[in-house]
Amino acid sequence: MVLGAIGLALALSACQPVPDDATLAELAAARGRRIGTAVEPSHVANPDTAAFIADEFSIVTAENVMKFGPIHPERDRYDFAPADAIVDAAVANGQQVRGHALVWHRQNPTWLDEAWTRDEAIAVLEDHITTVVTRYRERVVQWDVVNEAIDDTGAMRDTFWLRTIGPDYVALAFEFARAADPDVALYYNDYLIERAGPKADRVAQLVDDLIAAGVPIDGVGYQMHVLVPELMPSANALRHEFERYATRGLRVAITEMDVAHILPSTPEKFAAQADAYDNAIMACLAVPACDTIVFWGWSDADSWIDAEFPGFGNALLFDRSGEPKIAYERIRGVLWWNLQPPAA
Ligand code: XIL
16 A cells, blocks of 8 residues: 555654644644634734734634624724734735624624614614625635524523524524625634533534524534633543534534633643643544634733633733743644544
């Protein structure tokens, strides 16, 4: 049997150290995955940061500027410039873009606060989704259409959209997105669905209902905002969660991963953090439908955790002075050696 060049490279990689100059993007590409980070316009405006992002990652998500409030600040006015800056830079660098997020309960504009009838709210939803998705056609490859529609108890989250439209706002959002772009992959995105439990089950039910109704959904995004040591499932448990959707014919993405701990940091906490990233990447590599891995930033100096969860932090791959952490080296290692969790 002839061992092809790629087979040979993979066989050799089993015993070779990770090449020093291999970026995450290159290592992930060799495994058929794209790997990325959340970005802000300020990042792509800074030449050094922009070069780093272009080098290291193959996909980016706008951390904030594609959300409803930032991109649609008044009913008759959209503000596309910040999102355009991110999309233009990504396209120029040959990177892909995840769109985030068309419908969410946070970061909405104040003009949505007035009293709306169901029909008016549907018209607002349709205008918003049609306008934003159409603008980024052929440049955004995946959209988070609905974000966090299920609350932590497993109920439909009490949001503006649920109150004014009813539970079918979810299906409507997917329909509007598909009508605006027949090719983009459409995702339901949520947190804490990496652990088996009522929330994960309820999201699976929601997704099943959408599929049964013929609603155009292509994938499920696992945000994966993880806390260690308490909240990290094993690679095998995670693989089972991912397979829920793979067996339904959907794609799976890790969309916002970070791994926080209670400060102060210790070597043990950084080791647990590296284990958590390792588990997630291993599980993703074990499930062919899991083709995208995005971190919610790269530098501990610039993460949402500090502002939103005081007392927690240092959740990303590079420390506050820009040095790679053991989590970064572990991720490179697991991509290079392609370790698999044991079959259940
Ligand atoms: C966060 C951003 O990182 C912050 O800058 C912002 O203040 C709040 O939102 N789940 C999501 C993301 O889907 O959009 C959130 O991003 C983090 C939690």
